[in-house]
Amino acid sequence: MALWTYDFLDRLGVVTHVRYSDGAYRDHAGTLEKLRYLGLDRIRDTAPKAGAKLPYKRYLDAGVRFCMSCSPSGAAVSDASRVGEVLDRILAAFPGARGVDFLEGPNEPNNQPIAFAGVKDTKTSFEAVKSYMAALHPELRRRREFDQIPLLGVANYPRLQVASDMENEHPYPMKGTQPRSAMAKVLTGRKRPVVITEFGYNTGPPSRFPTPVDEYTQALLTLNGLFDAVSLGARRTYVYELLDEKPDPDFKTPNLHWGLFRYDGTPKIAARALHNLTRILRPEANAGPSGPDPxxxxxxxxxxxxxxxxxxxxxxxxxxxxxxxxxxxxxxxxxxxxxxxxxxxxxxxxxxxxxxxxxxxxxxxxxxxxxxxxxxxxxxxxxxxxxx
Missing domain, CATH: 2.60.40.1180 (Golgi alpha-mannosidase II)
Structure with missing residues (x-):
C-alpha cells in the first residue's frame, strides 16, 4: 500500500542550533522563517542549559516540534542519582514536555566524550555513556510528562548497545557518493525503529573530511537521501543542518558549510529543492481509498x-x-x-x-x-x- 504524503512529510526534519548566540541562529525570527520556507516543522537540537532564556515558546507556538540530544550536566557528572537533571532542564523550557517528539542520548560520544557518575569517557571508552543511558531510560519512563516520548539511542562509531526505545544513526556518505549505500547500512535488517538524527552533505572547502560537493550536487544528493531513508523505513531523517552557522567567505572552515541556507540567509539550491518537494507532496486530503500502485x-x-x-x-x-x-x-x-x-x-x-x-x-x-x-x-x- 502506498504511503500517504502527509506521512512522508512527517518523516522529514532538519538539525538546528537555536541555543547558539554568536552566529546565524541568534536570529530566531529568521530561523522560523526559513523553516516555514522549507515546509518543515520537525527540528533536532540539544537539551536547554539550566536557566536557559531562549524563546522556545516562540518555536512551539509556531508548531515546531523537537528532538533533543541529552547529556549529563551539573551534579549528574558525579552523582548517578541526579540523572534526571536533564529532564528538569527540558521541563523548565518545555512545560509538560510540550512539543517534544524524541529525546536521544549524548551526541557522538566518540567525538564528544561525556562524564557521568564519576566516570569520564574517552574517544574509545564508553562506560559513562552506557551507564548514563541505563539510568536515564527508567527515569524517563518514571516521569508522567515523558512516559510516551521515545528515547533514542546513541549515534556513535563503533555502534553502541544502550538502553533506549529506538535506534539513532548518523549516515554521512563520503566523497560525494550517493546516499543509498550509507542509508541501507544503517536501516536494513534492524529489529527496532531507526531515527536518523543527522544526514547531509557539505559545500565547504576541500579537506579529508568532510569532502565537499557543489551546491547543485548537495541538493540532488540530499533529495535522494530522503527518498532512500523513507523507502528503507527510517522513522524520521533530520538533514544536517538548517544554516551555515558563521561567516566564512574564503571557505577556510569546512564545518561552517553544512547548511541548507548560507550565513547571509539566502537559500542554497538544496533549500529551494526541499521547498519545492514539500509543496509538491502537500496532501490534498488525509482520508479516502488509495488507488492501485502504478x-x-x-x-x-x-x-x-x-x-x-x-x-x-x-x-x-x-x-x-x-x-x-x-x-x-x-x-x-x-x-x-x-x-x-x-x-x-x-x-x-x-x-x-x-x-x-x-x-x-x-x-x-x-x-x-x-x-x-x-x-x-x-x-x-x-x-x-x-x-x-
Whole structure:
C-alpha cells in the first residue's frame, strides 16, 4: 500500500542550533522563517542549559516540534542519582514536555566524550555513556510528562548497545557518493525503529573530511537521501543542518558549510529543492481509498521508484536515480545520460510531471492517459496521476 504524503512529510526534519548566540541562529525570527520556507516543522537540537532564556515558546507556538540530544550536566557528572537533571532542564523550557517528539542520548560520544557518575569517557571508552543511558531510560519512563516520548539511542562509531526505545544513526556518505549505500547500512535488517538524527552533505572547502560537493550536487544528493531513508523505513531523517552557522567567505572552515541556507540567509539550491518537494507532496486530503500502485518499467539499475498517495483521487510516483554524479578528484559534477522510464496505471483524468530541482509547479501536464514516458537522468522526477 502506498504511503500517504502527509506521512512522508512527517518523516522529514532538519538539525538546528537555536541555543547558539554568536552566529546565524541568534536570529530566531529568521530561523522560523526559513523553516516555514522549507515546509518543515520537525527540528533536532540539544537539551536547554539550566536557566536557559531562549524563546522556545516562540518555536512551539509556531508548531515546531523537537528532538533533543541529552547529556549529563551539573551534579549528574558525579552523582548517578541526579540523572534526571536533564529532564528538569527540558521541563523548565518545555512545560509538560510540550512539543517534544524524541529525546536521544549524548551526541557522538566518540567525538564528544561525556562524564557521568564519576566516570569520564574517552574517544574509545564508553562506560559513562552506557551507564548514563541505563539510568536515564527508567527515569524517563518514571516521569508522567515523558512516559510516551521515545528515547533514542546513541549515534556513535563503533555502534553502541544502550538502553533506549529506538535506534539513532548518523549516515554521512563520503566523497560525494550517493546516499543509498550509507542509508541501507544503517536501516536494513534492524529489529527496532531507526531515527536518523543527522544526514547531509557539505559545500565547504576541500579537506579529508568532510569532502565537499557543489551546491547543485548537495541538493540532488540530499533529495535522494530522503527518498532512500523513507523507502528503507527510517522513522524520521533530520538533514544536517538548517544554516551555515558563521561567516566564512574564503571557505577556510569546512564545518561552517553544512547548511541548507548560507550565513547571509539566502537559500542554497538544496533549500529551494526541499521547498519545492514539500509543496509538491502537500496532501490534498488525509482520508479516502488509495488507488492501485502504478507499474514502473525501464528503470536503470541505479534507479528506484516509490508510490505515494496525495489524496483520495490523486497519487504520485517518485522516480530517483543514483549513478555516480561527483568527480571527487576534480571536484566537479559528472554528467549522466537520461533513460526512458514508463509509468503505467489505470486510465487517469490528468497527469502532471514535476522536477523538484527546478520548481514546485509542474514542468509538464497532459490530459487523459494510461501511461507516461519520463526521461530520468540524475535528478528525481515525480509523476502525479489524477484519477477523479
Amino acid at each position: 507499474k514502473v518499467t525501464g528503470l536503470p539499475p541505479t534507479a528506484r521508484s516509490m508510490a505515494l498517495q496525495k489524496g483520495p483521487g490523486s497519487s504520485l510516483v517518485v522516480l530517483w536515480n543514483e549513478p555516480d554524479i561527483w568527480d571527487e578528484a576534480g571536484l566537479k559534477p559528472i554528467r549522466v545520460a537520461a533513460s526512458q522510464v514508463q509509468v503505467a496505471f489505470p486510465k487517469a483524468r490528468a497527469l502532471r510531471l514535476y522536477d523538484p530541482m527546478q520548481d514546485e509547479r509542474p514542468v509538464k501536464e497532459a490530459g487523459p492517459s494510461d501511461s507516461l514516458k519520463v526521461q530520468l537522468g540524475a535528478f528525481p522526477q515525480i509523476v502525479e496521476i489524477v484519477r477523479t
